[in-house]
Amino acid sequence: MAEDNRNKPLYMISVAAELTGMHPQTLRVYESKGLVNPQRSGGNTRLYSRADIERLELINQLTDEGINLAGVVRILDMKERAEERERENEKLRARVRQLEDELHEYKMQKKITALAPRDGSVNPEQVMRKLLGAGTDL
Amino acid sequence: MAEDNRNKPLYMISVAAELTGMHPQTLRVYESKGLVNPQRSGGNTRLYSRADIERLELINQLTDEGINLAGVVRILDMKERAEERERENEKLRARVRQLEDELHEYKMQKKITALAPRDGSVNPEQVMRKLLGAGTDL
DNA sequence: GAAACGGGAGATTATCCACTCTCATTTTTA
DNA sequence: TAAAAATGAGAGTGGATAATCTCCCGTTTC
Numbered sequence: 001m002a003e004d005n006r007n008k009p010l011y012m013i014s015v016a017a018e019l020t021g022m023h024p025q026t027l028r029v030y031e032s033k034g035l036v037n038p039q040r041s042g043g044n045t046r047l048y049s050r051a052d053i054e055r056l057e058l059i060n061q062l063t064d065e066g067i068n069l070a071g072v073v074r075i076l077d078m079k080e081r082a083e084e085r086e087r088e089n090e091k092l093r094a095r096v097r098q099l100e101d102e103l104h105e106y107k108m109q110k111k112i113t114a115l116a117p118r119d120g121s122v123n124p125e126q127v128m129r130k131l132l133g134a135g136t137d138l
Numbered sequence: 139m140a141e142d143n144r145n146k147p148l149y150m151i152s153v154a155a156e157l158t159g160m161h162p163q164t165l166r167v168y169e170s171k172g173l174v175n176p177q178r179s180g181g182n183t184r185l186y187s188r189a190d191i192e193r194l195e196l197i198n199q200l201t202d203e204g205i206n207l208a209g210v211v212r213i214l215d216m217k218e219r220a221e222e223r224e225r226e227n228e229k230l231r232a233r234v235r236q237l238e239d240e241l242h243e244y245k246m247q248k249k250i251t252a253l254a255p256r257d258g259s260v261n262p263e264q265v266m267r268k269l270l271g272a273g274t275d276l
Numbered sequence: 277g278a279a280a281c282g283g284g285a286g287a288t289t290a291t292c293c294a295c296t297c298t299c300a301t302t303t304t305t306a
Numbered sequence: 307t308a309a310a311a312a313t314g315a316g317a318g319t320g321g322a323t324a325a326t327c328t329c330c331c332g333t334t335t336c
Binding site: 071075 | 226258
Binding site: 012013014024028032043044045046066068 | 311312313314322323
C-alpha cells in the first residue's frame with residue numbers, strides 16, 4: 001500500500017530533528033505530551049515515519065500561529081474527527097447518488113409500462129436495456 | 139423562535155461579567171481579539187446575548203484546560219464548521235431514508251405488477267394504496 | 277446636571293510555558 | 307570495542323501572555 005510507506009518507521013531522532021528544523025529534545029518533549037507517537041526500535045530508539053514528520057510540521061505551523069501545546073493537542077484531535085465526519089459525508093453523498101439513479105430507472109420503467117400496450121407484447125426492462133445500451137439520455 | 143431569544147441583546151458588560159465570573163475588562167479584551175461579538179446599543183454600549191454568555195463560558199472552560207486564546211479562537215472556529223458538517227450529515231441521512239422509502243415503494247409496485255394478470259384488470263397503485271392504508275407491512 | 281457606568285488605549289505585572297541544556301546511562305555504528 | 311548518538315529526568319531561562327489597573331472621555335439614568 002501507499003499508506004504503508006507513510007507509516008513506515010524510518011528516521012531516528014536526529015534525522016527527524018533536521019527534517020523538521022526542531023531540537024531533538026523538543027521532539028522528546030512533544031512525545032511525552034502526547035503530540036506524536038513514533039515507533040521504537042528493538043533498543044528503544046525512536047523511529048519517525050513520514051506521517052510523523054508531517055504531523056510535526058503541522059504542529060510547527062500551529063505553534064507559529066501562537067497556539068500553545070495544550071491547544072495543539074485539542075486541535076489535532078478535532079481535526080481527526082473532522083476528517084472522519086468528512087469521509088462519512090462523502091459516503092452518504094455517494095449513497096444518495098446511487099439511490100437517485102436507481103429511482104430514476106424505476107420511474108422510467110414505470111413510464112414505459114404506462115405507454116406500452118396491455119397485451120404483454122412489450123417488456124419494459126428490455127426496452128430500458130436497449131435505450132441505455134444505445135446511450136440514450138433518460 | 140427560540141433562537142431569537144438566544145441572540146437577543148440583553149446584558150451590558152457589568153452583568154455579563156457577573157454572569158460569567160469574569161472581569162469586565164477581560165470581556166473587552168476578548169472582543170478585541172475576536173472571541174466574542176456582542177451587539178451594541180445606540181450609544182455604543184455592549185449588549186451580550188444568552189448565546190454570547192454561553193460562548194464565554196465555553197472560552198472559560200478551554201482556558202481552564204490550559205489552552206491559550208490563540209488556540210481558543212481556532213477551536214471555536216473549528217467547532218462551528220464541525221457543527222455545520224454535522225447538520226449536513228443529518229440532512230444527507232434524512233435524504234437517504236426518504237429515497238430508500240420511495241425506492242421500496244417502487245419495488246413493491248413492480249412485484250405487484252408482475253403478479254397481476256396482464257389484462258389490465260388490476261391497478262398496482264390502487265393495490266399499494268389499499269395495502270398501505272390497511273397498515274400492511276411491506 | 278450629577279453620579280454611576282461604559283468605552284478605549286496603554287501600561288504593568290505575575291505567571292507560566294516552550295524550549296534548551298546538562299548529566300549519567302544505554303544503544304548503535306563503524 | 308571505541309566513538310557517536312540516543313534515552314530519560316530534571317533544572318533553568320527567556321519571552322510572551324493573560325489579566326488587571328489607570329486615566330480620560332462619553333453615555334446613561336435619576
